[in-house]
Amino acid sequence: MSQSSQVDPAKLAAARAAIALVEDGMKLGLGTGSTASIMVRELAARAQAEGLNLRCAATSRATAELAESLGLRIETLDEIGWLDLTIDGADEVDPQLHLIKGGGAAHLREKIVAAASDRMVVIADPGKVVETLGAFPLPVEVLAFGFETTRKLIRRALEALELGGRDVLQRLNGSDPVITDEGNFILDLHLMQIPDPVALARALSAIPGVVEHGLFLGMCDLAIIGREDGTVVELARDADIDADMLAHEGE
Numbered sequence: 001m002s003q004s005s006q007v008d009p010a011k012l013a014a015a016r017a018a019i020a021l022v023e024d025g026m027k028l029g030l031g032t033g034s035t036a037s038i039m040v041r042e043l044a045a046r047a048q049a050e051g052l053n054l055r056c057a058a059t060s061r062a063t064a065e066l067a068e069s070l071g072l073r074i075e076t077l078d079e080i081g082w083l084d085l086t087i088d089g090a091d092e093v094d095p096q097l098h099l100i101k102g103g104g105a106a107h108l109r110e111k112i113v114a115a116a117s118d119r120m121v122v123i124a125d126p127g128k129v130v131e132t133l134g135a136f137p138l139p140v141e142v143l144a145f146g147f148e149t150t151r152k153l154i155r156r157a158l159e160a161l162e163l164g165g166r167d168v169l170q171r172l173n174g175s176d177p178v179i180t181d182e183g184n185f186i187l188d189l190h191l192m193q194i195p196d197p198v199a200l201a202r203a204l205s206a207i208p209g210v211v212e213h214g215l216f217l218g219m220c221d222l223a224i225i226g227r228e229d230g231t232v233v234e235l236a237r238d239a240d241i242d243a244d245m246l247a248h249e250g251e
């Protein structure tokens with residue numbers, strides 16, 4: 001049951017390359033988003049064709065529902081305990097394999113699952129690879145309690161890092177607030193550039209109403225970047241990213 005030609009070829013190539021890393025008996029974390037959904041479909045097809053025995057933890061309700069509908073066994077993270085491999089998408093990937101995640105409002109569960117994995121592999125198309133993080137608005141999951149106070153504290157923290165005056169916008173679905181799987185709100189920080197992701201991550205984590213931010217620092221072991229022609233480029237941490245290698249994709 002292979003996926004149709006309507007699927008983005010770059011995302012499909014990355015997903016297939018990541019699925020090739022899966023072995024019988026593995027405990028897997030399944031990411032969230034359009035690229036992760038393609039991966040889940042590929043995984044289910046391979047598991048069925050080869051009779052693989054896999055145990056999977058999902059990073060969102062949407063992924064759990066998709067995976068179960070395709071016959072994959074979903075258990076809670078606590079039932080499985082520890083994972084061999086998590087495969088997830090990303091909104092931005094920098095040369096150190098630092099990530100911005102949370103475009104799908106799932107970064108809290110995604111981070112918990114990735115942190116409980118021997119290996120985190122990110123799958124993405126070339127448009128996600130950046131020199132410096134921050135063009136994609138940074139998602140921050142915050143509690144509803146004291147929401148405006150938390151927003152003020154975030155603005156204050158940004159000012160201290162010379163990132164003042166940037167928009168800190170509540171994510172909406174139409175006119176309603178987006179509510180995460182954990183029942184929280186999302187603030188999107190329109191920073192344009194994040195010169196020091198480590199300092200920003202530390203500052204955001206120190207704010208009590210912040211549940212989790214979308215900076216994934218030092219968590220990704222391998223990024224598989226799919227290309228339109230069906231080939232992939234694998235980026236290891238600190239490897240030089242050759243922009244030409246990724247060029248002519250998505251043009």
Ligand code: 5RP
Pocket residue numbers: 031032033034035036088089090091100101102103104105106107110
């Ligand atoms: C969800 C995420 C996704 O992995 C990220 O938004 C990428 O999604 P897509 O593959 O649809 O571009 O972090 O919270």
